[in-house]
Amino acid sequence: MSYRVDFERVSTIGLESSPVANALAGLRANEARYFKNKYNYDFVVEPASEAGETIRRVQRILKEERDIVIASEPLEACTSNVDTIRWDHVFYESGLAINVMYTIDDPKRRAVGFKLSEGMDIPDELASRFKFARQRSKLAGTIRGSFFVVKGEY
Template identity: 75%
Template sequence: MSYVVDFVDVSTTGLESSPVADALAGLRANEARYFKNKYDHVFTTEPAAEAGEVVEHVARILADERDLHIASTPLEATDFEVDGVRWSYVFYESGLSINVLYTIEDGGKRAVGFKLSDGMDVPDELADRFKFARQKSKLAGTIRGSFFVIKGEY
């Protein structure tokens, strides 16, 4: 069942098993607010078990591009297109959020972004490979983020 993410009344719906559920819910709400304000898009997620194609798509890009395999269990995912850009998100039990930005038109931006929920440790699979910048969010506290550019075609 899909869940429309509310960035006014932040809820841990679907994220309850995460040890940083409140922070992860804030991170998810932060993304929802961004898409509503920038694109007037309603950010909707569904349980990862029901969004297998999205989870597999993100996992394939991570594996092909950087030989990365995320150990944490995916909890929720979403995939949508706005303004010619396909966005795929997976939210993991550890508090990690991974998004894939993929411009449909050739020559556009294509990247994978990582965001760490406030209070979580950097996952071992990312620790020595990426540097994380910090940003403050009213909804999510301190978010640490990093990214890499996608070189292949997906």
Template identity: 70%
Template sequence: MSYAVDFTDVSTVGLESSPVADALAGLRANEARYFKNKYDVTFTTEPAAVAKEIVDWVAKVLKEERDIVISSPALEATELHVEGIRWAHVFYEGGLAVNVLYTLDDGGKRAVGFKLSEGMEVPEELSGFKFARQKSKLAGTIRGSYFVIKGEH
């Protein structure tokens, strides 16, 4: 079942199994607010089992680019196409959100972003990254990092 993320009334729908469900819901709502404000797009997620193609594509990018395999199960995913950019997001049970920004035109920006929900530890597979802190009214303190995608996906 699809879920249109509401950033005014934050809900843990679809994220209940996460030990940091409230913080992860705030993180997801923060993403929804960004896309609504910047692109006037509704951020709609689907269960990972339904959005398997998106989850698999993100996993493939992580594996091929940096040999990263996320150990936590994926709970939800979404993909948006706005202004020539493919945005894929996957939300993991451990509290991690991964987004892939992939400009469809050659020479455009392409990167993977990691955001950690408040209260979660840095997963072992991401221990080599430095995380910057950002305050969010919806998500508390978000720790984020990224890397630039070099290959074609």
């Protein structure tokens, strides 16, 4: 069942099994607020069991671009098409959130972003490859993030 993320009343619906469920819910709400403010778009997620295509696409991009395999289980995912951008998001049990910004008409504006929920360690598969910058969020506390540019066609 899909869930429209409410960034005014943050909920852990769908994320309960995460050891950092509250922080991950805040991170998810932070994404929802961004999409509402920037694109007037409602951020709707699906359980991982219903979002296989999105999860497989993100896994393929990570594997082919950087030989990265995420060890944590995906809990939720979504694909949002706004303007000429396809955004894939996957939220993991560990507290990791990955988004892929894939601009359809501009191959120079494609990237994978990693966000770490407050209270989680950097996953081993990312620790030696990326440096994470910190940012504060009223919804998510301290978010650590990093990214890389996508070079291939997906």
